Amino acid sequence: MTKLVIFDVDGTLVDSQAHIIASMEAGFATVRQAAPDRDTILSIVGLSLPVAMRELAPEADDAALAQMVDGYKDAFQTQRLKQGAAASPLYPGAEEALRTLGAQGDVALAIATGKSRRGLDALLADWAFADLFVTTQCADDHPSKPHPSMVLTCLTDCNVAASEAVVIGDTTYDMEMAGAARVKGIGVRWGYHGHDALMAAGAHVVLDDFGQLCAALDEMWKG
Missing domain, CATH: 3.40.50.1000 (HAD superfamily/HAD-like)
Structure with missing residues (x-):
């Protein structure tokens, strides 16, 4: 069987923690907000990105959240292309x-x-x-x-x-x-x-x- x-x-x-933290910081920067601390960011790893972002920024409206998600994705991809497998x-x-x-x-x-x-x-x-x-x-x-x-x-x-x-x-x-x-x-x-x-x-x-x-x-x- x-x-x-x-x-x-x-x-x-x-x-991938360094990659995730840097990308999350970039996502928050798109709306000119400071990202949460490292432990808080890592606590939501595993959730889908929009759900994770909502957990980290509960006061943000839908437009801001969408902008933050896009900022995270762009930073993640840029770092991935720069570092290759070393990013994760x-x-x-x-x-x-x-x-x-x-x-x-x-x-x-x-x-x-x-x-x-x-x-x-x-x-x-x-x-x-x-x-x-x-x-x-x-x-x-x-x-x-x-x-x-x-x-x-x-x-x-x-x-x-x-x-x-x-x-x-x-x-x-x-x-x-x-x-x-x-x-x-x-x-x-x-x-x-x-x-x-x-x-x-x-x-x-x-x-x-x-x-x-x-x-x-x-x-x-x-x-």
């Missing part, structure tokens, strides 16, 4: 873990991310292992996390039952999305939300590094 491992991207596979480097052990899982005949890999399709495709273009992912779901085509739509689409695309799937993510939104889809969640400590928050949001376990992933999956599926 095929098992499905669904990965978040920002804060889980790639360390893979976390240590990520590629090895993905290749190990992808080599297992009974495991399918997928992505569920709050990134735009353009942003996700830019990352995938830099990854020699991108073809390991059977399906990739992003914010352009779904409601924001923690809505289960992205996970449910991954299950359908891969013809896998919820009981045989798991979401790997660094935020409470990922764990809540998994729970809403009746899928187990595994949290990662190296991202943007902490161990306690991930466990409170329903994580089966929280990993300290990618080297623990395969063993954690084996234990979870045996259970």
